[in-house]
Amino acid sequence: MKPGHGEVLIAEGDVELPQDERRLVAEFRRQLDAGLWAAVPVAHADGRREAVMVRSFADVQRDAERVIFFPRAAGG
């Protein structure tokens, strides 16, 4: 998510391909090092939706469609 732009595609690839996975891991780390939070939207079988906050690439489910990065929360 970016001010003045909305959603921006950072990287995409297939985690089953080692080259893609390395690139995705590197990008994931870069975003977290920049201070962003990462979340994976999840849809349950009963229709319920929620997000899973992830702190490392290993936390991301292999079949996750996407990871959304957004600025970390600060007291307003």
Place this chain on the structure above:
Amino acid sequence: MVLALGASALVALALLADIIAPRVLQIWAHHRARRRVVPETTLDPGRERRAEQTARELLRSCVGEEEWAMYRELGFIRVWGSQVSVRGGGVEYAYLIYPHRPVIAYAPQTGRLLGEYCVEFPDDTRPYGTARLPDSDDVLAKWMALTGDEQRLLASANFHLPGRQVDASQVTRDLWRLSRWEQGRMRDVASTLGVAPAPRRS
């Protein structure tokens, strides 16, 4: 004679330097500031509108159908709290998420307002001259943080009593609108299923 005059001039110069030097430095700083090239951030309403449209699509793809309809029709999203009452078995509290306003905590059983969690998601890189996410991105960020790690979000927020930033009477009105809206949806579901709705009491 010349030596005496020279020494006097040096002393006078040294004394005046304390007065003149700051002024000279200030004039020099102003001069540099005037000549500095500052990248102009032009307000582009079209860009903001496109950003909001993109953000709405992302929000829609993440939250459930009910939350999306709630946001579209009422302007906020309700998220249930994670703690369940031991006695009643129901949810003890819930939140209302508004764009760029504090997260409102309330007791769903009574409608009593519990407090405001003031939180924002500033992007300090200010990619288009602003640190502020589009409205729907702000709502999505709060939704993801609340459903994903409620305690982490609340720990990042400043807590205030109800009415500090958001008018308490407006929130009460919004809760009433929400209950009416949910009743309407229940009636729609009942009519779709061919079940006669319960008679209204009022």
